[in-house]
Amino acid sequence: SSGNPQLGLWTRGETLKDDSILPFSAFLTDNFGRRHNYLRISLTEKCNLRCQYCMPEEGVKLTPRGQLLSTTELLTLARLFVREGVDKIRLTGGEPLIRPDVVHIIAELKKLEGLKTVAVTTNAINLARLLPKLKEAGLDLINISLDSLVPAKFEFIVRRKGFHKVMEGIDKAIELGYNPVKINCVVMRGFNEDELLDFVALTENKPVEVRFIEYMPFDGNKWNFKKMVSYQEMLDGIRQRWPNMEKLEGAHMDTAKTFRIPNFKGQVGFITSMSDHFCGSCNRLRITADGNLKVCLFGNSEVSLRDIMRSGASDEELLHIIGAAVGRKKKQHAGMFSISQMKNRPMILIGG
DSSP states (O other): OOSOGGGGGSOTTOOOOOTTTOSSOSTTBOTTOOBOOEEEEEOOSOOSOOOTTTSOTTOOOOOOGGGSOOHHHHHHHHHHHHHTTOOEEEEESSOGGGSTTHHHHHHHHTTSTTOOEEEEEEOOTTHHHHHHHHHHHTOOEEEEEOOOSSHHHHHHHHSSOOHHHHHHHHHHHHHTTOSSEEEEEEEBTTTTGGGHHHHHHHHHHSOEEEEEEEOOOOTTSOOOGGGBOOHHHHHHHHHHHOTTOEEOOOOTTOSEEEEEOTTOSSEEEEEOTTTSOOGGGOOEEEEOTTSEEESOTTOOOOEEHHHHHHTTOOHHHHHHHHHHHHHTOOSSOOOHHHHHHSOOOOGGGTTO
């Protein structure tokens, strides 16, 4: 929507270095004028938890190591995307903090000129231990996944122990000055929708932003419509307890609708990918751990940047492939019902 109406005058794929014409890379601008300045890179498919909505119970078949991006390949791609206008990179997984050289990767990313933000999404099991080093390397933002504040329920959903380590990670992030620390909570009917008020109460004394995420369909996560609690239903429930909760003005690219309760230190957000998608302002691209570019989390089309790099392609050739993939990005993802029927990777293999 904020795209340049004259975009059609240029052939996509021309390298436009003249800032006076188009300040943002044509390669990373799609046919709807969306400029993709946010890249999510999955560092690993492995995880130390087994969350029910992310991974099928039997686990997933891991990609052989040689088919995963090496650190050098990953940094080469990051450099290329940043050169073309990406100014935010988020490291995801699996669980990114189990990659042995994650601190090195962050330190190298922070050297890229033009990159403003390096973020990580983590389950926080290893966070308290690693955070001083991550902060020293330059980590800017932290998102922590947490779906229950009841230890037994936490263990049921993640099929592992570790609740206290997560809480310790949250407190460590606050202590080291991260503000806000974002907490991502996937809301599932019959499991944790009765904890919404407890999660909101966390924002009273802690500088956290609790983000409630509508449950989404992924291959192997037994999705059904009955389990989805919509944004509106969540909001109504919270407003009954805190009628004075006020909506905050969000940035154009924000995926979350944010709210604050007066005098609370933190805030509350809602990510409404199902009931009210935000495709029109989508500015993100994803690279999977095995080097595939996904232009939409919910789309099943992918292009292997790994194979192109390994075949000896130049940066320019790689850029043309990336530009072509971005150019094919659809205006919006399929509707709720179609997505639930669609064959896609399990979330663990996307780096959702």
